[in-house]
Amino acid sequence: MAHEASPPASRVDIVRALRQTAITALITFGLLLPLIGFNTVQNIRNEIVLETRWPLLAAMVAIIAAGRFLHAILIAPWLARRARRPRREDGERAVPRARVARWLVPFTLGFAVLYPAIALSLSGTQGAVKWIDNFGVQILIYVMLGWGLNIVVGLAGLLDLGYVAFYAVGAYSYALLASTFGFSFWILLPVDLSHNLPLLPHSRARARHRRHDSAAAAIADRTGMGSLARG
Amino acid sequence: MEVFAQQLINGITLGSIYGLIAIGYTMVFGIIGMVNFAHGDVFMVSAFIALVAFLLLTTWLGIGSFVIALFIVLIVAMLFTSLVNWAIERVAYRPLRGSFRLAPLISAIGMSIFLSNFVQVAQGPRVKSIPPFFNEVIVLTPASSGYEVAVSYKQIVVWVVTAALLLVFWFVVSKTALGRAQRACEQDQKMAALLGIDVDRTISVTFVIAAALAAVAGTMYLMYYGVVSFADGFVPGVKAFTAAVLGGIGSLPGAVVGGLLIGLIETLWSAYFSIDYKDVAAFSILAIVMIFLPQGLLGRPDVEKV
Numbered sequence: 001m002a003h004e005a006s007p008p009a010s011r012v013d014i015v016r017a018l019r020q021t022a023i024t025a026l027i028t029f030g031l032l033l034p035l036i037g038f039n040t041v042q043n044i045r046n047e048i049v050l051e052t053r054w055p056l057l058a059a060m061v062a063i064i065a066a067g068r069f070l071h072a073i074l075i076a077p078w079l080a081r082r083a084r085r086p087r088r089e090d091g092e093r094a095v096p097r098a099r100v101a102r103w104l105v106p107f108t109l110g111f112a113v114l115y116p117a118i119a120l121s122l123s124g125t126q127g128a129v130k131w132i133d134n135f136g137v138q139i140l141i142y143v144m145l146g147w148g149l150n151i152v153v154g155l156a157g158l159l160d161l162g163y164v165a166f167y168a169v170g171a172y173s174y175a176l177l178a179s180t181f182g183f184s185f186w187i188l189l190p191v192d193l194s195h196n197l198p199l200l201p202h203s204r205a206r207a208r209h210r211r212h213d214s215a216a217a218a219i220a221d222r223t224g225m226g227s228l229a230r231g
Numbered sequence: 232m233e234v235f236a237q238q239l240i241n242g243i244t245l246g247s248i249y250g251l252i253a254i255g256y257t258m259v260f261g262i263i264g265m266v267n268f269a270h271g272d273v274f275m276v277s278a279f280i281a282l283v284a285f286l287l288l289t290t291w292l293g294i295g296s297f298v299i300a301l302f303i304v305l306i307v308a309m310l311f312t313s314l315v316n317w318a319i320e321r322v323a324y325r326p327l328r329g330s331f332r333l334a335p336l337i338s339a340i341g342m343s344i345f346l347s348n349f350v351q352v353a354q355g356p357r358v359k360s361i362p363p364f365f366n367e368v369i370v371l372t373p374a375s376s377g378y379e380v381a382v383s384y385k386q387i388v389v390w391v392v393t394a395a396l397l398l399v400f401w402f403v404v405s406k407t408a409l410g411r412a413q414r415a416c417e418q419d420q421k422m423a424a425l426l427g428i429d430v431d432r433t434i435s436v437t438f439v440i441a442a443a444l445a446a447v448a449g450t451m452y453l454m455y456y457g458v459v460s461f462a463d464g465f466v467p468g469v470k471a472f473t474a475a476v477l478g479g480i481g482s483l484p485g486a487v488v489g490g491l492l493i494g495l496i497e498t499l500w501s502a503y504f505s506i507d508y509k510d511v512a513a514f515s516i517l518a519i520v521m522i523f524l525p526q527g528l529l530g531r532p533d534v535e536k537v
Contacts, residue, residue: 027314027318030311030314031314031315031318033311034279034280034283034284034311035276035279035280035283035349035350035353035354036353038283038286038287039353039354039355040279040282040283040286040354040355040359041355042357047362048286048359048360048361049286049290050283050286050287050290050291153333
């Protein structure tokens with residue numbers, strides 16, 4: 001910082017910071033007053049009554065006001081100073097990023113492969129059940145869902161919130177067929193895939209309206225399928 | 232015939248509530264081209280604010296007249312919900328303006344989850360119920376006929392309040408400078424800004440109006456059903472959105488017509504077929520309408536805004 005370009009603008013303005021803090025505190029108070037300041041509870045006669053939580057409300061407002069004040073006197077001037085500094089070249093920043101990207105994939109894959117072994121060695125055969133069966137399986141299911149959504153949203157450009165319905169159809173058809181006829185997982189895997197095929201023309205129809213309509217249809221599907229499944 | 236008339240009455244009441252929420256979707260979509268998925272949860276938050284205000288008035292301040300209480304509750308709920316929606320727009324949507332198209336949408340979904348979880352934590356997961364009031368009914372059919380067609384006072388209140396607020400709101404949008412600014416921003420934000428309209432402010436006002444109407448819907452919902460829970464935002468929100476799309480998103484009369492239609496379809500389906508499949512029926516009709524009329528019933532032809 002050899003030369004300060006505009007000293008008056010960069011100086012911390014306490015009055016302004018206090019005013020901003022007061023406004024923020026007021027807005028926060030207004031936002032939190034009905035639902036934090038008051039609590040609706042059922043009393044012993046099963047009637048609904050109001051209780052107040054003034055200390056909680058005051059604490060929340062105080063925390064947010066303090067955060068706003070710190071932002072106004074410390075973070076905002078710091079950000080302003082940083083914005084004035086000459087930017088590094090894009091190429092300079094790209095180098096470390098490329099290095100991270102090169103190692104990220106093998107590292108993640110290696111971690112995924114070693115994950116059960118790590119879990120077993122760290123928490124023993126009893127404790128590892130939680131890490132492998134609950135977390136590991138759930139994580140991989142989300143990974144698969146993420147892949148699918150990447151195709152639908154990323155490559156096809158449809159915001160298909162009904163995508164998760166396909167997941168439900170798969171789960172339901174597997175559960176029903178396996179419990180009714182006792183088919184094994186490996187038989188049902190292709191069968192489940194074919195169950196989702198009838199939904200294909202419907203996605204084609206969807207692709208025609210590209211904008212909000214697709215989101216609408218998707219939500220409609222999702223809720224519709226949810227109720228079909230429940231019904 | 233009597234059954235049909237009764238279901239018609241019930242359906243219109245439900246449809247008015249959907250219509251009020253649908254206007255919020257349609258206005259916000261019209262002005263910034265974003266589906267505000269948090270709107271259903273704003274509606275739920277407004278019902279909770281109305282609940283707190285109602286309890287405050289009746290149990291603490293001891294206001295005996297339900298008419299006066301309801302009037303004050305409506306105003307309080309509108310004020311606080313407007314503040315909530317204004318803050319949501321400032322925090323979650325404005326920083327993302329000019330970002331890629333999906334960004335505000337995902338932010339809205341996050342806001343929706345945030346609001347329902349916030350209410351769950353702040354007010355507890357149990358269903359809240361208020362003591363019933365306005366329970367008197369007016370029987371429309373002569374006493375000799377077997378089936379009584381009745382209109383409850385609650386339903387009349389819902390109709391009157393909805394109609395009155397729609398009228399006020401229609402006046403604001405079509406006759407005032409604010410409404411003109413809003414329609415200008417809908418057509419072309421950059422041009423509107425060049426002509427001296429504060430676009431950010433207009434968008435904020437749109438969110439405030441949308442929230443005020445959602446608050447009316449929330450108060451009516453609380454009064455009509457007498458119960459509310461933190462999870463009550465999603466399904467009415469989705470149905471109102473469906474109503475907005477059905478009526479042609481971006482069109483204000485369309486939102487009301489769509490809301491009434493969805494309410495009627497749902498009620499009639501539940502009455503004559505199966506109540507379990509009422510959502511499937513409502514959404515199937517949406518799908519059919521969208522295949523044959525992609526712009527909705529009253530929507531304008533789609534001019535691609537880039």
